[in-house]
Amino acid sequence: MQPATGPTLFGIDVIFVATALSAIATFAVLVAIYAATTVRDPMAKRMKALNDRREQLKAGIVASTSKRRKKISNRNEATDWVRSLLGSLKMLQDEQVEKAQKKLMQAGIRSKDLAFVVIFARFVLPLTIGTFVIVGIYVLDWFPEWGAFKKYALAAGTLVGCYKAPDLWLKNKITKRTAAIRKGLPDALDLLVICAEAGLTVDAAFGRVARELGKAYPELGDEFALTSIELGFLTDRRQAFENLANRIDLESIRGVVTTMIQTEKYGTPLASALRVLSAEFRHERMMRAEEKAARLPAIMTVPLILFILPTLFIVILGPAACSITDSFINRQ
Numbered sequence: 001m002q003p004a005t006g007p008t009l010f011g012i013d014v015i016f017v018a019t020a021l022s023a024i025a026t027f028a029v030l031v032a033i034y035a036a037t038t039v040r041d042p043m044a045k046r047m048k049a050l051n052d053r054r055e056q057l058k059a060g061i062v063a064s065t066s067k068r069r070k071k072i073s074n075r076n077e078a079t080d081w082v083r084s085l086l087g088s089l090k091m092l093q094d095e096q097v098e099k100a101q102k103k104l105m106q107a108g109i110r111s112k113d114l115a116f117v118v119i120f121a122r123f124v125l126p127l128t129i130g131t132f133v134i135v136g137i138y139v140l141d142w143f144p145e146w147g148a149f150k151k152y153a154l155a156a157g158t159l160v161g162c163y164k165a166p167d168l169w170l171k172n173k174i175t176k177r178t179a180a181i182r183k184g185l186p187d188a189l190d191l192l193v194i195c196a197e198a199g200l201t202v203d204a205a206f207g208r209v210a211r212e213l214g215k216a217y218p219e220l221g222d223e224f225a226l227t228s229i230e231l232g233f234l235t236d237r238r239q240a241f242e243n244l245a246n247r248i249d250l251e252s253i254r255g256v257v258t259t260m261i262q263t264e265k266y267g268t269p270l271a272s273a274l275r276v277l278s279a280e281f282r283h284e285r286m287m288r289a290e291e292k293a294a295r296l297p298a299i300m301t302v303p304l305i306l307f308i309l310p311t312l313f314i315v316i317l318g319p320a321a322c323s324i325t326d327s328f329i330n331r332q
Contacts, residue, residue, distance in 0.1 A: 014322065106249045107173035108219065118166045125162035133158045177219050178250050184217030185252055186285060188224065189278035196271040202260070203231035223247060237264060252281055 100115035136142045137151050146154075188209050195205035207228035214221030223244060230240035238261055245257040256277060263270045 014318070102246060103167075103170045103174065105247045106177070107170050108177050108222070109173075118170065121166045122163055125165055126159045129162045130155070130159040174249055178248065180217060180219045181223070181248055182250055182252065183285070184213055184220045185250075185256075186278050186282040188213055188217070188220055189256070189274050189281065193271050193274045193278065196274065202237075202264070202270070203228045206231065252277075252284075 096119065097115050100118050101112045104110075104112065104114055104118070134155050137155055143151065143154075191209045191212055192205055195208050196202075200208065206224045210221045210225035210228060213224070226247075227240055227244045230243060231237055234240050241257045241260050241264075245254045256274075259273045259277060260270075262268060263273060
């Protein structure tokens with residue numbers, strides 16, 4: 001006795017597909033509930049690290065515990081080995097190292113020693129992965145049906161991609177971080193205006209804004225908290241503002257830094273200057289939103305044709321197709 005089968009569409013059991021999709025949707029709902037109920041403060045860990053660093057600077061301690069000393073020592077040994085290897089291969093240039101360190105700062109990575117790792121990755125990845133692909137293509141004959149041009153294109157693309165992979169990774173992190181900072185900058189300037197009008201000093205105002213905006217914009221809160229610490233410890237306050245501009249690849253931040261330096265130098269009113277900048281940045285944010293909204297119909301055309309219309313046709317014509325298929329099967 002054959003088991004009863006449900007309706008089919010193009011040879012696919014509709015009930016089985018619906019059950020599988022229901023299971024996937026249920027799993028997605030459970031994951032969303034778990035993510036919503038276990039939200040963590042994104043600034044808690046960052047603020048703890050910054051506060052620990054501030055306490056160490058106050059005490060004049062470079063490494064507070066033996067565990068941290070051991071960790072820093074091991075990291076320095078690995079970095080020294082990479083640096084010596086690159087130096088022996090004549091691959092280190094001061095300009096190249098400074099550029100990599102600046103990109104790491106803009107990506108939110110504080111360790112400057114990782115610049116040597118990035119340079120080392122540009123050398124190692126093409127040498128290992130590229131050699132593996134070339135051996136597989138020309139020695140092991142992975143794609144025998146391919147022509148000479150396709151094989152050369154794959155080998156060359158692998159070498160170029162492996163060489164550019166560290167830079168692309170850094171560029172992606174910088175782009176995401178810059179977009180997050182740009183989004184919260186008008187609100188941060190508004191809070192700076194309120195703090196300045198309330199009589200707070202510049203470093204206290206930066207610290208207050210970092211605490212208030214840390215949960216909504218953790219990247220911006222992290223940078224403002226670090227600037228507040230540098231304003232309290234550096235002898236040249238101008239250097240603290242310039243460090244902020246170097247750590248963020250954003251023209252708006254450079255404008256804010258220029259304004260802060262001028263107010264520090266000439267004693268001009270800080271609140272009025274920041275209020276003008278805040279209004280300008282908020283207007284720019286609204287213009288970017290309007291630009292994205294204007295591009296939306298053109299962007300949605302392809303997903304509409306590829307995904308929404310076929311699904312709509314299946315929902316409308318699916319029951320009729322199942323009925324017609326069952327009628328033909330019963331006649332036979």
